[in-house]
Amino acid sequence: MDVNIILLALRSIGEGEIKPRIKNLGLLYEINGVELTPEKINEYRENDLLIPTSRYSYPACGVCNSTALHIVFECPTCKGNVLTKHDMIVHYECNHIAPAEEFKFKHVSTLYTCPRCGKQLSKVGIDYGRPGFGFMCEKCKFITQYPVIKVECDNGHVSNIYDLNMVIVEGYKVSSAANSLASVYEELVTAAKILKNYGLNVDVLCKVTGTSGVVHIIPLMLKDVDMNIVIDYIPNPNDTIQWFKIIARSIDLPNVLSIVVTDKPIDANILTTFNTSRIRILYNKDGLRISELIVKEVLRIIENQV
């Protein structure tokens, strides 16, 4: 960050304090190190790229539903929240309990001396005990093994643990549509690059809103003054569900010509279900690279138009 910005930020604080804050990001999805927000994930889900498979629940702030929570320890006596953790010693005779280092004063190295009554402690379990770790309040010096545990969200709302809400979120798996998109993605990028070199306006994996308001993710789209062309790749063209989607989208995008690239010849029954002037099949019978096939076809259509 620029020094100027820091200085402006410092000046804006005035008499206020720069407080440390623990920030965590709350709910996130991660794919091989790529972090995705729930909003992004939801968008992919709405576009049928992801399918919900399971449910998870997480505690969330009772005020703002944030899942970015952290624990706050509080002194049960004065509600102070500056606590330090120590290995404790208790002197049985006078009941004094304090951090072990406070019993170690004077020059005696092996023995402890009670800072309250001044007596030497020699036998653990007989005249002194080691109860383990405890928390000492910096404000009132109260020592406890059980500080009050509260939870603070990233918006600064502090609450008791049992006042938290639960949010239900879903786990997802990748849909078959996303898988087939992913498998041809590089071919589409290659085709787009070549077509761009011809001065054409091409986009890969772009979003287009249909007349119904639904947003469609288009594998490859050519935006031309006269005509928009959408290109899909369906390796198995005899799966009717795929066609329903293509046909529904074609109705929703009235000014678009759909070209569907397939690897297999298509069933005659399926061919009768759609308007071939709006949806064209491009069967890769010669086993060309998909990018090559797409470029050829697009250039052919453009040339015929002129």
Ligand SMILES: [Zn+2]
């Ligand atoms: Zn909150």
Ligand SMILES: [Zn+2]
């Ligand atoms: Zn206290």
Ligand SMILES: [Zn+2]
């Ligand atoms: Zn003592």
